Amino acid sequence: MAELGFVHLGFGPEAVEYTVAWEEQRRVHAARFADEAGDTCLLLEHLPVYTAGRRTADSERPLDGTPVVDVDRGGKITWHGPGQLVGYPIMKLPRPVDVVAHVRRLEDALIRTAADFGLETTRVEGRSGVWVLGDPVEERPKIGGLSLDFDPRLQDEEFDARLNGPEYAPSNAGQRREDRKLAAIGIRVAKGVTMHGFAINVNPDNTWFDRIVPCGIRDAGVTSLSYELGREITIAEVLPVVERHLTEVFEHAELRPREREAAAG
Numbered sequence: 001m002a003e004l005g006f007v008h009l010g011f012g013p014e015a016v017e018y019t020v021a022w023e024e025q026r027r028v029h030a031a032r033f034a035d036e037a038g039d040t041c042l043l044l045e046h047l048p049v050y051t052a053g054r055r056t057a058d059s060e061r062p063l064d065g066t067p068v069v070d071v072d073r074g075g076k077i078t079w080h081g082p083g084q085l086v087g088y089p090i091m092k093l094p095r096p097v098d099v100v101a102h103v104r105r106l107e108d109a110l111i112r113t114a115a116d117f118g119l120e121t122t123r124v125e126g127r128s129g130v131w132v133l134g135d136p137v138e139e140r141p142k143i144g145g146l147s148l149d150f151d152p153r154l155q156d157e158e159f160d161a162r163l164n165g166p167e168y169a170p171s172n173a174g175q176r177r178e179d180r181k182l183a184a185i186g187i188r189v190a191k192g193v194t195m196h197g198f199a200i201n202v203n204p205d206n207t208w209f210d211r212i213v214p215c216g217i218r219d220a221g222v223t224s225l226s227y228e229l230g231r232e233i234t235i236a237e238v239l240p241v242v243e244r245h246l247t248e249v250f251e252h253a254e255l256r257p258r259e260r261e262a263a264a265g
Helices: 018-033 099-116 170-176 206-211 225-229 235-251
Strands: 005-010 040-044 049-052 077-080 084-090 122-124 127-132 180-190 193-201
Touching (some): 018 084, 077 206
Parallel strands (some): 005 040
Antiparallel strands (some): 040 084, 127 180
């Protein structure tokens, strides 16, 4: 592949308001489609914001009416904000486009990034992103003295964890030893060029996720590098590592168009 360039839009005190970054994505996307720019990854921190992908259900949004920005990516609702490194790779893919392969490459880069800091992460079948696996169900601490076999999040369709305090809060999934998401991925491909991308939790206040059903997943939670490693990790530490692994994964990948299945005779 051609060289992947990186653009830093703003971090810390210069964190970027979401709609400003979204407009910049659209500008770079148009330039990439017209071959007026090369493959580019925008990297930044956002000011606090909830964004909802096209599949977000009303029941997954904040109960208190907190504003949500509806966006044109796949996936469901999530939060972006300080302590979270966000990347928007804007890249031209071969046709016919293989969206799943693009997501897998992003996951690879983030799994390698976490490994460099000493944290083992993985994929979870049917759930995009990068995960820290929890303990086997029988070894997890009981919630409210009840066996997890009777977890109301799974057994009761009307149960809402957001109304039941910290016991079921997504930010406390590590204490419950459940599967927990370290990095979320949501993309869009328009005219063969990617938009949106990934967000890896470095050292955010994960209680922001407790107001929503993150990614529409009720029986798991969220985590961060700092929480899992038991020490403070900064965006500045993670930034060059992410750039290196994105470069390795994309520049050394053999991008091949998805094979079309032969029509049944």
